[in-house]
Amino acid sequence: MILREVLPADYARLATLASRLWHAAYDDIPEIGSAQVGYMLEKFQSVPALTEQVSAHGYTYYFVECGGKIAGYTGVKEEEDALFLSKLYLDPAFIGKGIGQKTLACVRMIAENLRLARIYLTVNKHNKRAIAAYERFGFARTEEAASDIGGGFVMDDYIYTYDL
Numbered sequence: 001m002i003l004r005e006v007l008p009a010d011y012a013r014l015a016t017l018a019s020r021l022w023h024a025a026y027d028d029i030p031e032i033g034s035a036q037v038g039y040m041l042e043k044f045q046s047v048p049a050l051t052e053q054v055s056a057h058g059y060t061y062y063f064v065e066c067g068g069k070i071a072g073y074t075g076v077k078e079e080e081d082a083l084f085l086s087k088l089y090l091d092p093a094f095i096g097k098g099i100g101q102k103t104l105a106c107v108r109m110i111a112e113n114l115r116l117a118r119i120y121l122t123v124n125k126h127n128k129r130a131i132a133a134y135e136r137f138g139f140a141r142t143e144e145a146a147s148d149i150g151g152g153f154v155m156d157d158y159i160y161t162y163d164l
Contacts, residue, residue, distance in 0.1 A: 001102045003062035003074065011050045014061060017073060018045035021089040031126045031156070039151045045087075053077075059086060064094075064103050071099050076110060083111040085121040088130075095129070104137045111164055118164055122157040134160050 006014050019041050026032040043049060053059040057077065064072040072090035076083050085107055090100055111119050122145060123130050135141075139160035147155045 001064065001066045001071070001099060001106075003103070003106050004065055006050075006061035006063055006073070008051065008054075010063070011047045014050060014063070014073060015041075015045055015047050017063075017070065018087075018089065021072060021091060024092050025089060025127070025130075026124075029124070029126045032124060036151075036153045039153055040149065040155075043149065043151075061087070062106075064090065064099060066094060066099055072103070074103055074107060076107060078114055078116070081117045083107065083114065083116050083119045085119055088121075100133045101137055104134075108162070108164070116164065119162040121160050122155070123160060125156050125158055131158070131160075138162055 022037050022041055022045070023034065026037045027034045050061065053075075054061065059075055059077045061073060061075040063070050064074060070091070071094040073087065074085070074089075075087035076085055078084075088100065088103060088107075090103075107119060119139075120142075121134065121139070123134060125144070139162045141158050142161045143159040145155075145157050145159055147157070149155055
């Protein structure tokens with residue numbers, strides 16, 4: 001398993017992948033559903049959104065590759081004393097094979113190389129599979145946050161932290 005940085009030429013491919021993976025992750029969660037997923041994809045994972053996040057806000061995206069296949073993707077942002085783990089999504093075919101834990105270990109190495117004190121993330125309160133994976137790795141729930149993202153939608157999240 002490797003992380004390969006997503007370059008601008010790959011943004012359309014990443015946006016297409018994000019659409020497939022987000023719908024697989026969230027459509028069956030009644031508190032989120034397909035309409036909110038579509039709205040969030042356009043707002044956060046479209047080519048223009050990815051371009052702005054990387055060029056203006058310091059995000060870095062990586063494809064998670066396993067055996068020459070794209071198993072998913074992750075996105076991080078270096079902050080003053082922490083690494084924000086913005087995204088980590090896996091193709092359903094790769095879930096349950098340890099790829100998520102290996103990806104989190106790579107994210108930890110990124111944070112360590114940047115000499116940051118911690119990693120933090122937000123996760124939807126109803127995304128039980130992701131919550132279990134983060135807790136298994138050693139993340140601890142530290143806060144709750146509800147954010148109005150427009151369009152009549154709210155992101156109702158937990159904040160998890162991993163101290164280095």
